[in-house]
Amino acid sequence: QKEVEQDPGPLSVPEGAIVSLNCTYSNSAFQYFMWYRQYSRKGPELLMYTYSSGNKEDGRFTAQVDKSSKYISLFIRDSQPSDSATYLCAMTRREYGNKLVFGAGTILRVKS
Amino acid sequence: GAGVSQSPSNKVTEKGKDVELRCDPISGHTALYWYRQSLGQGLEFLIYFQGNSAPDKSGLPSDRFSAERTGGSVSTLTIQRTQQEDSAVYLCASSLGFTSYEQYFGPGTRLTVT
Numbered sequence: 001q002k003e004v005e006q007d008p009g010p011l012s013v014p015e016g017a018i019v020s021l022n023c024t025y026s027n028s029a030f031q032y033f034m035w036y037r038q039y040s041r042k043g044p045e046l047l048m049y050t051y052s053s054g055n056k057e058d059g060r061f062t063a064q065v066d067k068s069s070k071y072i073s074l075f076i077r078d079s080q081p082s083d084s085a086t087y088l089c090a091m092t093r094r095e096y097g098n099k100l101v102f103g104a105g106t107i108l109r110v111k112s
Numbered sequence: 113g114a115g116v117s118q119s120p121s122n123k124v125t126e127k128g129k130d131v132e133l134r135c136d137p138i139s140g141h142t143a144l145y146w147y148r149q150s151l152g153q154g155l156e157f158l159i160y161f162q163g164n165s166a167p168d169k170s171g172l173p174s175d176r177f178s179a180e181r182t183g184g185s186v187s188t189l190t191i192q193r194t195q196q197e198d199s200a201v202y203l204c205a206s207s208l209g210f211t212s213y214e215q216y217f218g219p220g221t222r223l224t225v226t
Contacts, residue, residue, distance in 0.1 A: 032213040034213070034214070034215075036217075041222075042219055042220075043203055043217035043218050043219045043220050044155070044203070044217045046214055046215065046216060046217075049213065049214050051213075088155065092213060098143060098145070098160060098207065098210065098212075098213060098215070099160060099168060099170075099171070100155075101157075102154055102155040102156075105154065105155075
């Protein structure tokens with residue numbers, strides 16, 4: 001079993017929809033959680049960074065961490081065709097020396 | 113400001129040849145990371161540098177892989193005697209330091225071994 005599970009999709013939504021992307025993980029020691037966006041043939045771009053449990057909002061993006069359920073989410077409001085990309089969750093713990101453990105990535109397609 | 117840069121952007125090599133991949137981190141970032149992204153494996157950690165030291169080499173897949181960093185800046189990932197299974201996108205990232213968990217990635221080098 002992988003440490004981080006993420007549905008690869010693709011997830012297809014109409015423009016303007018609220019998108020929910022999720023990851024589950026098995027290692028309860030993970031403390032730091034990130035979401036990256038990756039366009040085709042580009043490097044991952046850091047979108048959100050969260051420490052421990054709780055919510056964090058940045059513009060149209062909201063990241064949620066539920067450590068009790070070992071579940072993290074990224075919500076995208078008012079989705080746009082430019083949001084079409086692969087979304088990767090990543091996490092780490094202090095003892096990992098900053099080594100990020102990634103999910104497989106979810107392909108999102110926003111249709112205009 | 114300038115982000116992480118990597119060169120070459122694409123590299124095609126014959127099986128058995130050596131290749132060198134270069135990474136220029138964001139100015140002022142003391143920590144540097146190499147990852148590999150392939151279809152079957154997703155994004156995997158390879159090695160991490162703090163300054164010029166590599167405290168964690170646990171992800172290097174074999175002794176054909178090595179990396180160095182000089183002057184606390186540029187890093188080179190070397191793959192000797194390349195094999196077809198080495199074909200992947202090699203990504204470099206940097207962060208402010210050991211206590212910063214926000215890593216910023218470069219565009220990657222797409223390596224194809226024929």
